[in-house]
Structures are given as structure tokens and as C-alpha cells.
Amino acid sequence: MLGEGIAKGLVETARNFFGSYFTKDRLTTVQYPEERLPQFEAARNFPFLVYDGGDWQAGLRCVGCQICEKECPPKCIYIEKSKDKKPDAVGKLQFYPAVFNIDVSVCMSCQICVEVCPFEAIKMDTEFELSTDDRFGGLLWDKAQLAKSNEHYRKIHPTEAAEVDARLAEEKAKVDAKVKAAAENKTTPTSPGAVQPGSGASSTQ
Amino acid sequence: MNLEKIKSDIEAAVPGCNVQIVVNGSPSGQHSLLLERQHVFEIAKFLQDDSELHLDYCSNVTGVDWLDTETSEKVKVQRLVDGVEQEVEEIRKTRSPGYLEAVYHLYSMEKKHGPLVLRQRTENRTDQINLPSLTPIWRSAEFQEREIFDLYGIIFEGHPDLRRILMWDEFEDHPMRKDYIEPNDYEYEPTPHDAVLEKSMQH
Amino acid sequence: MEMIAPEDQRTAQSAATAKSEDALLDISLGPHHPSTHGVFRMDVVLDGERVVKLKPVFGYLHRNHEKIAESVSYLASMPYTDRLDYMCSLTNNWAYALTVEKLAGIQVPERAEYIRVITAELTRLQNHASTIGFLMQEMGASGTPLMYAFREREIILDLFESLTGSRMMSNYMRFGGCRVDLPYGWLKQTEKVVAEFPRFLDEFERLLSSNEILLARTQGVGVLSKKLAIQGGITGPMLRASGVNYDIRKVDKYGIYDRFDFRVPIGEHGDVYDRFMIRLLEMRESLKILTQALRDITAGPIMDTKTKIRGFRPKAGEAYGRIESPKGELGFFLISDGSPQPYRYRVRPPSLINLTVLEDMCLGASVADTVVIFGTVDIVLGEVDR
Numbered sequence: 001m002l003g004e005g006i007a008k009g010l011v012e013t014a015r016n017f018f019g020s021y022f023t024k025d026r027l028t029t030v031q032y033p034e035e036r037l038p039q040f041e042a043a044r045n046f047p048f049l050v051y052d053g054g055d056w057q058a059g060l061r062c063v064g065c066q067i068c069e070k071e072c073p074p075k076c077i078y079i080e081k082s083k084d085k086k087p088d089a090v091g092k093l094q095f096y097p098a099v100f101n102i103d104v105s106v107c108m109s110c111q112i113c114v115e116v117c118p119f120e121a122i123k124m125d126t127e128f129e130l131s132t133d134d135r136f137g138g139l140l141w142d143k144a145q146l147a148k149s150n151e152h153y154r155k156i157h158p159t160e161a162a163e164v165d166a167r168l169a170e171e172k173a174k175v176d177a178k179v180k181a182a183a184e185n186k187t188t189p190t191s192p193g194a195v196q197p198g199s200g201a202s203s204t205q
Numbered sequence: 206m207n208l209e210k211i212k213s214d215i216e217a218a219v220p221g222c223n224v225q226i227v228v229n230g231s232p233s234g235q236h237s238l239l240l241e242r243q244h245v246f247e248i249a250k251f252l253q254d255d256s257e258l259h260l261d262y263c264s265n266v267t268g269v270d271w272l273d274t275e276t277s278e279k280v281k282v283q284r285l286v287d288g289v290e291q292e293v294e295e296i297r298k299t300r301s302p303g304y305l306e307a308v309y310h311l312y313s314m315e316k317k318h319g320p321l322v323l324r325q326r327t328e329n330r331t332d333q334i335n336l337p338s339l340t341p342i343w344r345s346a347e348f349q350e351r352e353i354f355d356l357y358g359i360i361f362e363g364h365p366d367l368r369r370i371l372m373w374d375e376f377e378d379h380p381m382r383k384d385y386i387e388p389n390d391y392e393y394e395p396t397p398h399d400a401v402l403e404k405s406m407q408h
Numbered sequence: 409m410e411m412i413a414p415e416d417q418r419t420a421q422s423a424a425t426a427k428s429e430d431a432l433l434d435i436s437l438g439p440h441h442p443s444t445h446g447v448f449r450m451d452v453v454l455d456g457e458r459v460v461k462l463k464p465v466f467g468y469l470h471r472n473h474e475k476i477a478e479s480v481s482y483l484a485s486m487p488y489t490d491r492l493d494y495m496c497s498l499t500n501n502w503a504y505a506l507t508v509e510k511l512a513g514i515q516v517p518e519r520a521e522y523i524r525v526i527t528a529e530l531t532r533l534q535n536h537a538s539t540i541g542f543l544m545q546e547m548g549a550s551g552t553p554l555m556y557a558f559r560e561r562e563i564i565l566d567l568f569e570s571l572t573g574s575r576m577m578s579n580y581m582r583f584g585g586c587r588v589d590l591p592y593g594w595l596k597q598t599e600k601v602v603a604e605f606p607r608f609l610d611e612f613e614r615l616l617s618s619n620e621i622l623l624a625r626t627q628g629v630g631v632l633s634k635k636l637a638i639q640g641g642i643t644g645p646m647l648r649a650s651g652v653n654y655d656i657r658k659v660d661k662y663g664i665y666d667r668f669d670f671r672v673p674i675g676e677h678g679d680v681y682d683r684f685m686i687r688l689l690e691m692r693e694s695l696k697i698l699t700q701a702l703r704d705i706t707a708g709p710i711m712d713t714k715t716k717i718r719g720f721r722p723k724a725g726e727a728y729g730r731i732e733s734p735k736g737e738l739g740f741f742l743i744s745d746g747s748p749q750p751y752r753y754r755v756r757p758p759s760l761i762n763l764t765v766l767e768d769m770c771l772g773a774s775v776a777d778t779v780v781i782f783g784t785v786d787i788v789l790g791e792v793d794r
Binding site: 267269317343347370371372385 | 511639640642654722729737744754760793
């Protein structure tokens, strides 16, 4: 019968229309600024620099090695290495970035800087409401704007941050153990194997 | 697919042609056949029509730019120096002209085998850049050969509609060539990295 | 096999339709036409309402992706491949990773292969769903089918976001595996989505496939013959709608596609209706693959440990790798000279090559049909122009 197919289709639309009053999954729209969907843990937008402790300038993990600058596909990172050194999160003397700029109008959120960073210093943020009325300055972020605390990182990517923290703690424990061993070697040169294997773990924060 | 056999089949079917096997060093093992431009058309026709090969589907056509290369080697030559014949070391430079290359990847939809890689090369990169088009045999080469003409500048003889495809018609250079120089037309924009920043500051 | 001289065929057809030179009308269809998926234009010569000549014009989105890729490292091209066919970034990732793996002889762990198959088939589902939605939009069914398709697409994109961190620009695969492992509960969630997807397909079929208006608009329109499809290098659903049994998942058996039991739907007439139905049927086959893959996925590593992320330098040589992307054969051709950048990087875009026969399909059709025929080619301009 002519028109049967059309009628069948109309029944389908009617079912969807009236169904939307009863079943939630037929009504998928969210009224955005008032209502928000929860963000996924893996979500990513623009990079930020992680710092430990309370002072962002002292605790910045970045050592200015410029690997991310080289690997960045659209070349949106600009780093100037410092002339002097200061202690990093582990306590070793390291360089730090004197200038660290990211042009977020160029950044394409690909996460390659995060992958190549050997110091867990740069991570992806999930902040997406970033509109500004300054086309150039407002989108060129400097070190102060980029630095965010480790607590913030733990909040937005809990699983990933826990892994990173564990890894860093392990590294720190190793370094501490080495330092301790070296110190003990100096004081008691006759017993080089005196360090217990678990002795570094107590210093883990 | 056995390249040696295909080579001998081609040479039997198209008398007087010279086919070379280009060896590929990567683990992919996709070696290719280098064809002479005089016989390309007949060879392509044979590859398409041959009942055993039946390469009816030309998947990929692309250009490659190989720059002029200069190799220098030290040679010992006998030469008269102050009346005495002596052995003198001399650096001899050999300049091999670069060329543009068109690479075709052929498959068979009926026999479901492939790829057979064909290559043809131009004489140089400047004035003798004509190659026979294979579009009359495989239509799929139509847009791809146009693209090579556009980006590399190879002129395909026998192509039904050889115009620029991606760049605009008034554009002059061929941007995919290795020695292409970008036009210096940056707008001022305080981008953070050096090269663009420097260029944009000049404007 | 005899040769089809394209020019002869075209002139013969146009002579049949054109009455006199004066009656012809040159118009530009697009680039602002909503059916042109962005910035595509057709130079059309019309005789009354019939198309006499049609030349596709593109390049407005050309950014020379290949040149960019030749100046950056192998890894840095991976995020750029997302932006080729931005509807299905995960299959683009796979095609590129596959080619580099061929070039450097890298083995991929089994779990990573399963993840690749799962993500690629999910990509196919959402691409075909939205393609059909767009096609209906172009036919004048504004809104309803497209919104239904997008509702389902969004569910799949949510899966992508929870896995890769981004809905569309996934940048997920790496040479020798995948970037991150599946998050907790992802497989369960995917199983649920896969189990519920047939409901949407049934709904879509009830809504569309017996609709008389749709049948009148699509059957016998834009016929592509088997011979021309092969000669024109057409791939993907368009080729199979013309009756050619050629699916690279079956032919090359790349990845682990030889482990799955699925069928390749083949069309008969090669018209718009067949191309529409093929996509619906392919979604059902994809669901079959997904069910098997989700059942069989094993635990294990997801990255080949021998492959370096930074400072990756394959040996000098070349490789051509291809996969069956939702739009057709997506191939990458790489030449390495032993340096960290590829010497030659080439994308074989299925969208571009499927446009080769657009003129042949549209000759003699009306303008309204041209739009519909163009819709079934399923192109994305990011890939056509590169």
C-alpha cells in the first residue's frame, strides 16, 4: 500500500517524541551553562606545569630540558633555559625554565609534550572555558599562568596522578638510598653493604 | 608476487623494453619495477589485461622529488709534476642530476593480490619533466596525476584534464618539491617560537 | 578487459542531453551549499534541469599536510592524521601506525590489536550512522534522521573520550601499540553500547528503508557500473554497492581481522539506494566483529617495548600500507632515508579518489539528485584537500 512506509516512519518519530517524556536516554540534550555533564578522567585540553609544595616557583618540576619544545608538532611551546641551578623536587640541583610560554591559539591538545616529558612536569588540564577578548596576549600563557599544583592534577586525573606520584616516590627513595649509602660509606668505609634495602622507603612523602 | 617473473613476463610481452627492479631496503619488502617512458603505456596495458596478473585497480599514484646529488671520491692519478711523473690524489666530484618520480601502486580486485609498485622517472627536475599519463588505463589516476602535476610539476602527456587541483590556478611554484621556498608573507602575530616570530617581526 | 575511454563516454552522454549551446547554463554548486560538507564546489553545466557537465573543484582546505609531515618527526604526524578525516580519526591513526610498522618491521602486541579492531569498528559505526543522517538531510528530511544518528554517535564518542581523552582528535595509536590501556569499566560500557546499537538500527530501518519518498528519490539514481567502479579506483561501501566483492579487511587481513567471522555486504545495482543500504548492513557486520572482539580480548601489554617513542628512525626504505577505513581504502606511503623525518609522506585519501566518478554518476541527473548522489560518496573535505 502506498504510504505505508511513511506511516511506519511517522510512528517511529512519534514513539521517540512521546518516549522522551518517559525514558531518559531518548532525551539526550543538556542545557549547557546551567547543567553540565561530568568530565571524563582522560579528558584533555591544554597543558599545564605541575609544581610540588606550596610555592609554584620553587616547586616547579620542569627543568627546562626543551624536549617538549622540540617534539611539539605545531611548535607552540617556547622555553628559555635558566643560567643558574636550583634544587628540584627530588633535591638535585637542576636548571629551571626562565621563560616557559605556550601559545594556546596554536596548541592542538595532542598530548605529545606529556608523553615525551621525562620529569612528569607537564600534564593536560581539563579546563575548557577559556574565552578571552585579547587575541594575542590572552592566548599566550606564561609560566605563572601555566603552573598548577600537584593537588590540582590529583583532582582532575586521580588514577593517572596516583601512578605518577608512586613512580616519583620510588625514584626519590632510590636517590635518598643512594645518598644515605654514600654518606654511610664515608663514615664507615669498612662495611659497604650496611644499608638495608627498605631504608629509603621511610623518607617517602 | 614474484617480481622476477613479472619482469620476464613484461619483457616477453613488450619487446624491446628495459625493466629494472628497484630494491627496497625496509622490512616491508615492497620492491618496485622501474619502467622506461617509451614503453610505459604498453606495459601498463599488458599488466591490466594479462589474465594471470589482471591488475585492474590502481590504488595509489604519487610523486617523489629526488634532488641533485653530489658525491665526491678520492682518486689517485698519474700526473706530471715538475717534469716527473707522480701519483697525485685528486678529489673527483660526480654530480648526478636529480629527477622527479611517479610511483604507482597496483592491485587486482579480481585476483585479490598486490601491490605491484611501478615507478617512472623524469630526465631531470627542470626542463625534461614529461611522463606518459596512465589515466587512460586506470581512471583512478586522474585526480592523483593532477595532484602530482600541481604539487611536483610533472607534466603527464595524454592526461585528459591536466589542471591544478589543490592550489589555485594562478599559483606558480610546486610546493611539494624539496627546494620549494615558502613565500614570505607573514602577518604580525606574537607567536612564541623563533622562526615565525622573526619573520613576522619583519613585516 | 576493454578500456573505457572516459572522454568518449562523457561526450556521448552530453550530446544526448544537450539541445543547443544557448540553452546551457553554467552554475557553481557550492561552496556555501549546506550539502557540500564544508568547502566543496562543483562547476555544473545545466541543460534545463539536467546536468550536462560537472567538474568538482576543491582545495580550499589545502594545508599541505604531506609537506608538514615531511618536516616533523614520525610521531608528530600522528596528531595531524586525526585531522584528515575528522569523523574517523582512529582509523586514520591505525593506517598511519600500520604503515610505519611495516616500514620498520614492528610487531604489535595482541591486546593492542584487539583494541585497534574495537575502536576501528566503533568508528565505522558512528561514521556510517552520521553519513546516512547527512544523506537524509540532503534529501530534505531535515533534522530527524540526522539527530537520531547523532544521538547514537555521541554515545560512541563518549567511549572515545573516556579512552583517548578527546571526542574526535584522538591521537591514540602509536607505532607498536596504543598510547594508554583501556580505563576501568570501559569494556563493560562498550559491551552495553554494542548490545543496544541494534535497537537504533532497527529504528532507523523502520524510519527510512521502506519510506516511499526515499525509494523514489534513490532507486535507480546515480548508477555506478561495476566496470567503471573498478577502473575509477572506487573503494569502500561505494565499490561494494556496485557489486564488487573487495573489502581490505578480508583481502589483506591486516591486524587480526582473520580471526573474526563476518560477511561483506554486496550491492546489486550500484545506485544511491544500494549505497545507503550497504552502510546499514555494514553496521550490522561491524557489530558482529565487535561482539567477537569484546569476547576474545586478552590481557597483556599494549605497547611493543622495543620501539622508542622519541628519536624514532626507521631504516632507509619505503612502505605502502592500507586499511579499510569507513570511507574506503585509506593508504599511507612512506619513504624513509634513515633520518627522524620521513623523506616522503603520502596519504591516499579515499574521499578524493571516490570523487573521480562523480561526473559519470551525475550526468543526466537533475540538480536535486546531484546533491543526493554527492551525499552517498561520503567525503570529508579535510581528507580530500589535506
